[in-house]
Amino acid sequence: MSPLVPDNSMNNTKSTLFILRSTPYQGHRALEGIEAVLAASVFEQPLGVLFIGDGVWQLKKQQQAEQIERRNLAALLSSFPLYDIESVYVDESSLEGKHLHSNDLLLPVSTLSAAGMAELVANHDTVLTF
Amino acid sequence: MIFSLVINGAPISSEAPYSALRFAEALLADGHSIYRVFFHGDGVLNATNLNVPPQDDLNIQERWQTFAEQHGLDVVVCVASALKRGIIDEGEASRYEKEHHNLRAGMALSGLGQLIDANCHSDRVVTFGA
């Protein structure tokens, strides 16, 4: 099975691709997106996560959210493996556009080209954008 | 088809709730059904009953409440998004020792599990955001 295809073998499940495209600390949109991802995982739904555009900033290492008295999103994101969330993808052009490399990121991710993203989207039943 | 709608945009500062309402009205008129309307993020502000709209202007909060009542819709307001934004029902007001509550009748505070559930039980999930 292609790694881009979620496991829908459980009954009454829909696979959801969460597209996270917000910067981490401009309001709560990024936080609420991550919470939705974690909820889907807790309810054992097949899911994928794609970071695109400004969303790649959520993955930046060395965030010090306490400097603005905010909850550190990095801690939440780092818990993805504990929730068995392993299908984490990043749009490669978004990384390049922001001069970021994989070793700047706090999670292991798979980078995708436009064609890869199209395949990822096609392989999920629902897409939710945050 | 069975639809669920996710509304992430606030009233007044976005058009999301109005666009969603026009969409919802059309889909029911066309013989489709709505499994759930889920207000999330800033969208929970559509659930307040304390708004006083300018005269001759849209009261989108009231429009949604009336529409939901007319059609017996399941309208869920994400509790985590709601509490932090001051949208609160009687039970939470009592729990957190708040003097007042403001959740519109016919709407219910509940968790992200309701969004996941809606996804499982709907043919289409459409998001209106800001």
Add this chain to the structure above:
Amino acid sequence: MSQLHTLNKACFEHSAVQDCLKALADGDALILLEDGVYLTDKFDSALKGRNITLHVVQYDAAARGLHPQNAAFIDARQFVTLCCEYNKTLSWY
């Protein structure tokens, strides 16, 4: 498999627009709604030569005094129909 996209931003440089452009694939359709209708002409050009259908929500365009020539206007019911025709909808906002 083709997807349906919706977009509601007026500024072409907005991240929602740029992210949408990255995600659009041949065979997809795009609905401009709310302030997104201001980008009708820009998208007409941007999508030339690509097999991507552009739709514009009529009441959002009319409200804003926009009457683009050759726009494929849709009303709310046609919006619903498009959501049924495509397997899923990606909302860019």
